[in-house]
Amino acid sequence: MQIKTFAADETGAISPEIVGLGGVIFVLGIFVVAGVIRGVEDLDHADNYQVKQQDIISTF
Numbered sequence: 001m002q003i004k005t006f007a008a009d010e011t012g013a014i015s016p017e018i019v020g021l022g023g024v025i026f027v028l029g030i031f032v033v034a035g036v037i038r039g040v041e042d043l044d045h046a047d048n049y050q051v052k053q054q055d056i057i058s059t060f
């Protein structure tokens with residue numbers, strides 16, 4: 001009998017909507033972090049290309 005009253009009582013319980021919303025926010029956060037990492041890697045490759053194309057002048 002106590003299990004039925006516990007299952008019917010909604011005080012303090014996490015609703016399925018909150019669980020779903022938390023999951024969506026978590027997945028979006030992963031995508032944002034992955035995008036930032038990819039952007040930083042692209043900038044690193046672009047800077048490396050620029051450095052390779054420059055000549056070092058050692059005479060004045």
